[in-house]
Amino acid sequence: MFSKTCEYAIRAMIFIAQQSKSDVRVGVKEIARGIGSPEHFIAKILQDLSRKGLVLSLKGPTGGFYLDNKTLKCTLADIVKAIDGDKLFSGCGLGLEYCSDAKPCPLHHEFKKIREDIYKTLQSTKLGEFNDQLAKSIGFLKR
Amino acid sequence: MFSKTCEYAIRAMIFIAQQSKSDVRVGVKEIARGIGSPEHFIAKILQDLSRKGLVLSLKGPTGGFYLDNKTLKCTLADIVKAIDGDKLFSGCGLGLEYCSDAKPCPLHHEFKKIREDIYKTLQSTKLGEFNDQLAKSIGFLKR
DNA sequence: ATAATAAAAGACTAAAAACTCTTTTATTAT
């Protein structure tokens, strides 16, 4: 469904969102431990998301990654779009370049509904929102 | 959604199903042209599907790939499983190894529905079935 | 000011996916 990079990105952002509730910046090392990802790899990914404005960061002691009220409104769809692009939401299921509503491939209509469902689900989940119900499932973000 | 290999596989199988209606075996060259794929690559893929019994083949002059009444009942889900495995249908959306109904990740329930939808759609589409409506959309299998 | 800390940047390696080429084997028409 998503690239590995994108899976790590989502997990990291959820992790950072948790910590940001208690107004604490979290370092790459802690994030990597928290979500079970390679340390340098998640660093690269977060640098990318940071450049794109989806997460905030501060260098130096007490520095790290964090989210403010604005970035907490970021949806999972935003993250997926930033990392994997939007082919999951709009591309043809069979990889056909010229497939469209006007010239549909044999599976176009079936896939359209599925793609819309995926988008709706991801678009309706904001990082700041599922913090509460997440408290229960803490510790399930790794491996 | 699917690997490129899997996209080619589905397109090729649909193409072969069309031709098999008129009881004609179709060669790799023709398939590659028909679906807009690299010739040697689709050959490899079909060899794999042939070994797994999803498509039939015959060597030599007038040889090629074809489907009989049994293999025409093959569903798109069968093809996807044969090529990409079943991680799309059963894996965790966030790539978490130990995510399950009992220990769900933050997105488990949302994704469960989506994955089931995808499976149902692919499982309910048999190669032999959508031949008729396909006749209209012939020529949309490439590029 | 300085040392310690932590992200940013960039260059690199490893593994997987996508794709190619050549040789072998099976089939069929002559």
Place this chain on the structure above:
DNA sequence: ATAATAAAAGAGTTTTTAGTCTTTTATTAT
């Protein structure tokens, strides 16, 4: 029987994705 045909098999290469390592830059506490 033989030559032509077409898939099977296997060993490549290329490209993309995943992951690592080292150096630089910004920030903060002392």
